[in-house]
Amino acid sequence: DTGVSQDPRHKITKRGQNVTFRCDPISEHNRLYWYRQTLGQGPEFLTYFQNEAQLEKSRLLSDRFSAERPKGSFSTLEIQRTEQGDSAMYLCASSTGTGVGEQFFGPGTRLTVL
Amino acid sequence: QKEVEQNSGPLSVPEGAIASLNCTYSDRVSQSFFWYRQYSGKSPELIMSIYSNGDKEDGRFTAQLNKASQYVSLLIRDSQPSDSATYLCAVQTGANNLFFGTGTRLTVIP
Numbered sequence: 001d002t003g004v005s006q007d008p009r010h011k012i013t014k015r016g017q018n019v020t021f022r023c024d025p026i027s028e029h030n031r032l033y034w035y036r037q038t039l040g041q042g043p044e045f046l047t048y049f050q051n052e053a054q055l056e057k058s059r060l061l062s063d064r065f066s067a068e069r070p071k072g073s074f075s076t077l078e079i080q081r082t083e084q085g086d087s088a089m090y091l092c093a094s095s096t097g098t099g100v101g102e103q104f105f106g107p108g109t110r111l112t113v114l
Numbered sequence: 115q116k117e118v119e120q121n122s123g124p125l126s127v128p129e130g131a132i133a134s135l136n137c138t139y140s141d142r143v144s145q146s147f148f149w150y151r152q153y154s155g156k157s158p159e160l161i162m163s164i165y166s167n168g169d170k171e172d173g174r175f176t177a178q179l180n181k182a183s184q185y186v187s188l189l190i191r192d193s194q195p196s197d198s199a200t201y202l203c204a205v206q207t208g209a210n211n212l213f214f215g216t217g218t219r220l221t222v223i224p
Contacts, residue, residue, distance in 0.1 A: 002159075033211055042118075042202050042214030043158065056210065091157055093212075102148065103212060105157040 002026070004106035006092050012112045013082055020078045021109045025094030031101060032075050034067055035091040036060065037108075043091055049075060082113045117141075118205050120215035128223050133190040135218050137203030140184070146206040147179055147186045151199045152217065158202055162188060193222045 003026040013019050025032050030051050035043035046065070048056045051072035061067075064082075069075040079086055089108045095101030117140040127133045135149075146165050150158035164170045164177040164186065176189040186205075190197055200219045204212040 035212075040216065042204075042216050043212070045211035045213070048211055058211075089157075102160055102163050104160060105150075108157045 002104040002106065004092060004094050004104055006090075006106040006109050008109055009107060010110050010112075012114065014114050015082055015084060017082055018078065018080045019082060019111065020076055021090055021092075021111075022074055022076050023092030023094075023106060024074045025092070026104060029094035029096055029104075030072065031095045031103075032069055033093040033095075033103060034075070034077050035093065035105075037089045037091055038087075046077070046090075079111075082111075084113045087111055087113045118203055118213050118215040120201075120203050120218050122216055122218060124219040124221055126221045126223055127193050129193060129195060131193050131222075133193045133197065133220055133222070135188040135190075135201050135203075135220070137186045137188075137215055138184055139186070139203075139205045139213075141205065141207060141213075142181075142184065144184075144205045144207050147177070148204040148206070148212065149175075149177060149186075149188045150202040150204060150214075151197075152202055153199045190220075193220075195222045195224050198222050 005024045032049045034046040037043040049069040064080045067077045091108045092106045093103040095103045149162040152158045162177040174191045178187045200217040202217045203215040
């Protein structure tokens with residue numbers, strides 16, 4: 001257990017529905033990252049927060065995706081109008097704000113879109 | 115486009131042998147390099163980080179970095195069946211996101 005928690009661990013939804021995932025980083029970490037991983041691939045970067053500021057977004061993050069970190073603590077990732085191609089493991093990682101910072105991953109949320 | 119290349123494997127070694135995992139990267143300004151272990155159905159677990167050329171040892175694991183050749187490797191000595199997993203190489207520039215390879219699946223045969 002790295003200290004990063006994610007909820008829910010599994011989510012099954014029907015195409016077109018909205019889903020929201022939550023990530024709680026390690027308490028002293030002010031950087032928080034979201035990645036997506038599909039079968040047989042490495043994690044792919046989605047977005048990154050330093051405290052409450054969203055500093056970078058990948059082109060993978062279409063306009064159906066939105067992420068927030070309102071008070072610089074936990075973060076949410078919402079997917080609107082889900083598509084079957086959104087089925088993946090959504091991973092959250094956190095790191096300290098000093099230096100390069102090793103990233104520690106949570107257990108992930110596995111999304112299945114039917 | 116930053117690319118990280120790994121042999122997808124699978125790589126099979128007998129128990130007690132040395133497993134050698136390799137990774138190359140395309141972005142010369144990359145500064146930090148990581149190896150993650152991922153068991154099936156689980157999330158990546160950080161096992162090694164390396165920032166300078168040369169070797170870094172931690173228990174049975176040794177990471178090797180050669181920035182001139184844009185090459186990083188992981189050696190696992192005295193391989194155990196519990197080492198059977200997918201090993202992900204990740205590269206970072208500054209404090210930004212990680213770029214991952216597709217991973218190498220390692221099987222240690224008892």
